[in-house]
Amino acid sequence: MxxxxxxxxxxxxxxxxxxxxxxxxxxxxxxxxxxxxxxxxxxxxxxxxxxxxxxxxxxxxxxxxxxxxxxxxxxxxxxxxxxxxxxxxxxxxxxxxxxxxxxxxxxxxxxxxxxxxxxxxxxxxxxxxxxxxxxxxxxxxxxxxxxxxxxxxxxxxxxxxxxxxxxxxxxxxxxxxxxxxxxxxxxxKSAWLKNKSSATRKYSSLCCVIGILMFIGAVAGITLGFMSRKDKVDGLAPPPNPDKPTNPLRPPTPPVTQFTPDPNLRKAFYGVDYNPAKSMMPWCGATLQPVINDMMLISQITNRVRLYGMDCNQADLTFQAINALGLNKTMQVILTIWVDKNQTTYQRQHDTLFQVLDTYGTDMVNGISVGNEVLFRKDRSLAELGALMKAVKAEITSRYGKTIPVFSSDVGGEMTSELASVSDMLQGNIHPYFSGTPAAGAANWTINEYENKITANPTPLGLKGVISEVGWPSAPESAVYLQGSIPGLANMQTVVDGFVCQANAAGIPYYWFEFKDEPWKVNPDVPVEPYWGIFDKDGKLKIKIPDCIAP
Structure with missing residues (x-):
């Protein structure tokens, strides 16, 4: 151009x-x-x-x-x-x-x-x-x-x-x-674009910070969750060990062991069935002082106690309470491995049993029950139950060199010669209430069942059989069973008066069911379950103790 x-x-x-x-x-x-x-x-x-x-x-x-x-x-x-x-x-x-x-x-x-x-x-x-x-x-x-x-x-x-x-x-x-x-x-960039970019960067930075904090919180939560499950059984924390303070700067509070004997109590019962509060899965939470308080009362009415399982440290706490009260020379305990259809449950209970025996020895152990009413619930066959009892007995002999009676407690209808053949002794739960018998005839009915079901089926060792459960519910009065058995405090007192002293005189071993009411056992199908205790749930005596002493 x-x-x-x-x-x-x-x-x-x-x-x-x-x-x-x-x-x-x-x-x-x-x-x-x-x-x-x-x-x-x-x-x-x-x-x-x-x-x-x-x-x-x-x-x-x-x-x-x-x-x-x-x-x-x-x-x-x-x-x-x-x-x-x-x-x-x-x-x-x-x-x-x-x-x-x-x-x-x-x-x-x-x-x-x-x-x-x-x-x-x-x-x-x-x-x-x-x-x-x-x-x-x-x-x-x-x-x-x-x-x-x-x-x-x-x-x-x-x-x-x-x-x-x-x-x-x-x-x-x-x-x-x-x-x-x-x-x-x-x-x-224009002013509008600069402001928009700045706001976007601030928003992105805020999102990043929030995301990082959420990630850290999630990691911390998972870590604390795993730490909180440490040493728990089925997700439930074991009771605190009084010998190990939770605050290292504060010494452990010593348990209260001094008490004044109640003049209304006497050792009239051969033995009592005992289940510490908060010691049944999955409601673990038993602690030492409540068990000591229970043992203060139990020790005034008997020298024998029977437990129902090994979970929730109930056996360990019971032995601690016995030692704390200085009852280790007089108190005897029957330990129970709870048996159901779950092999994991059995193995856990089995292992806990031997941990307790390793810790406290065998001198206070009056017997070991492998299961309670297993045959009645049909959780195991007789052959399976017999094999479990045999294995436990062999392990006790090999580990401690002691002979401790091993058996399985069950209802009176399961007390047969077949069960006797695989047991060191027979222990039967004989309840006159569930027979429809009136309270006035409950004592005689129970003694007759003992003789016909337990004494009539001797075991290889020839040990005398035991009534592992006998008792009467105090409530509710509307829960009449088979038109003859009527709950109530008066009828309960009648059964206690008629049976306890008579059994003591006849030399019949028995465990009264039970030491204290257990309200957690609420069952619409069996409304009497929570009310079998000699004491109510707060440890208040419900009946008058018979004027006789158990052998």
Whole structure:
């Protein structure tokens, strides 16, 4: 393009800017040379903001529809400068320019390297002068286009186009269709975008912090959960050991062992059945002092106690209480391994039994019952039950060198010669209430059952059999069984008076069922279950103790 034409274009643009003529779209705008509308408001760009510095090259760089110099020339002079196009193309392919300088070999994808005409026109945005032109156009190589230079619409285009370009270093001027990719491109965010980005970063940071805290909390919760289950049985904590203080700075509180004997109590019972409170799975929670309090009462009515299982440290606590009260020379205990259909339950109880025997020895042990009413519930067969008893007896002999009677307690109907053949002795739960017998005849009925079911079936060792359970419920009076057995305190007293002293005189071993009421045994099908105790749940005596002493 002729330099005179370029000068004319620049002069025309400057004149238009000074006259504020860009309020209406110019012919260049109608041709699509550069955007006329403000990108936000849609208004025409003010020419006054363009007048001081804009050149026709800068205007061409801000247009979405880039026009070549030849198209611009055609608009003004109606001429075609094909020769100049050819010259520029050859120069870009490596020929010498008009001044005799060699041009750099164009990069692939640009003019001369296989690009399309439209690509060449868009890449010509980097041009700021023509190699053979005598017009010097000043372009700031670092300054980003702004709204004060090109108008808001042009500034938006400059930002979207990637920012500024830097002039090449060969001859101090830019060449047509040549772009340098090693020059950094910078853009400036609007205030709204900066605030949005800052808020997004703050939100992301907050989410990260919350996520980290939640992860730490989850890990801590899992760790504390596992630590809290340590040394628990089936997820339930064992009772605190009074010998191990929970606070190392505070010594353990010694248990209370001093008590004043109750004149209303005497050792009239051969033995009593005892189940410490909170010592049945899954309601573990028994502690030493309540067991000591129980043993204070038990020791005033008998010298023998029978337990029902090994869970929840009930045997360990019972032996601790006996030792704390100084009863280890007089009190005898029958230990029981609870047996049901679950082998895991049996193994746990079995292992606990031998831990207790290892700790307290065998001198206070009056016998070991492998199960209670197992045959009645049909949890094991007679053969299976016999095998368990045999294994326990052999282990006791091998570990302690002692002979302790091993048997299984069951209802009177299961007291047979077959059970006797695999037992060291027979121990039967004989309850006149469940026979439908009136309270007045309960004592005689019980003694007859003992003789007919237990004494009549001797065991290989010839040991005298025992009534492992006998008693009468004190409530509710509405729970009449078979029209003959009526619960109540008066009827309970009648059975105690009729049986206890008579059995003592006859030398019949028995364990009265039971030491204290157990309200946790609530059962709609058997409403009398919680009310068999000599004492109520708070340790208050419910009946008058017979005026006789057990052997």
């Amino acid at each position: 002729s330099p005179n034409v370029l000068a004319a274009v620049d002069a025309r643009l400057r004149a238009s800017a000074s006259n504020n003529s860009l309020r209406e779209p110019s012919p260049l705008l109608r041709q699509g040379a550069f955007p006329a509308n403000n990108s936000r408001s849609g208004s025409v760009s003010k020419a006054s903001s363009m007048a001081p510095v804009i050149t026709h090259h800068q205007m061409l760089q801000t247009s979405d529809a880039i026009m070549s110099r030849e198209q611009l020339y055609d608009m003004f002079d109606k001429d075609d400068d094909e020769d100049m196009d050819e010259k520029n193309r050859k120069n870009n392919e490596g020929d010498m320019d008009a001044t005799g300088h060699y041009l750099r070999t164009p990069r692939p994808g640009f003019a001369g390297g296989g690009s399309s005409t439209r690509s060449s026109r868009r890449n010509s945005m980097a041009s700021s002068t023509v190699a053979d032109s005598d017009i010097e156009l000043v372009v700031n190589p670092r300054k980003q286009f702004s709204s004060s230079t090109l108008g808001k619409g042009s500034a938006a285009f400059a930002a979207s186009a990637g920012g500024t370009r830097r002039a090449p270093y060969e001859s101090g001027s830019l060449h047509n269709d040549e772009v340098y990719s090693d020059i950094p491109m910078t853009t400036e």
